[in-house]
Amino acid sequence: EIVLTQSPGTLSLSPGERATLSCRASQSLSSSYLAWYQQKVGQAPSLLIYGASSRATGIPDRFSGSGSGTDFALTINRLESEDFAVYYCQQYGSSPYTFGQGTKLEIK
Amino acid sequence: QVQLQQSGPGLVKPSQTLSLTCAISGDSVSSNSATWNWIRQSPSRGLEWLGRTYYRSKWYNDFAVSVKGRMTINPDTSKNQFSLQLNSVTPEDTAVYYCARRGATGCYDYWGQGTLVTVSS
Secondary structure: OEEEEEEEEEEEEEOOOEEEEEEEOOOOOOOOEEEEEEEEEOOOOOOEEOOOEEEEOOOOOOOOEEEEEEEEEEOOOOOOOHHOEEEEEOOOOOOOOOOOOOEEEOOO | OOOOOEEEEEEEOOOOOOEEEEEOOOOOOOOOOOOEEEEEEEOOOOOEEEEEEOOOOOOEEEEEEOOOOOOOEEEEEEOOOEEEEEEEHHHHHHHEEEEEEEEOOEEEEEEEEOOOOOOOO
């Protein structure tokens, strides 16, 4: 199965700053089948990005995804208070569809 | 708007069967384009896909290797829901269990609210 490694484990930033989260796959992902999810405490994950760079419905353009092959990134511009959460990448090109271990974005 | 509502007990004894149900509104369990999934989350295993059911002229089920042989998923078209049964549970099965739809994007676009299931005597 494809292993996804996210870095850093924790990212401490202030509101208004830019966050860049990384996700590396153990094998090249076909057709950039890479998604990003946001999870807040006590809630289910929520889809942000699919196809490596397409925003899900209702997601503000402060969120952007990039990358291909084995290296992907989620960038969040102008951090707002509600953005501080845990973020997961997930590949859906090869069954079983696997998740990364998460990056916690915390307020500095 | 699709909504998934989970129900089921939060405490199961070791060796017994974990049973959860996910009721669907705003879509159909018999959809020809969606799949209906169970995913769990624990500190030790992270987010782990467990299995899915879907209809493409007939019903199909797939399961993760980690639960194959212990897990069943049953769609119920009369109630528009699907259920999970996990047999012979151990404390390692303690987790938050989610149902989720895999939609046209290929991703899990709608999730249930989650159920914390603790396996303990």
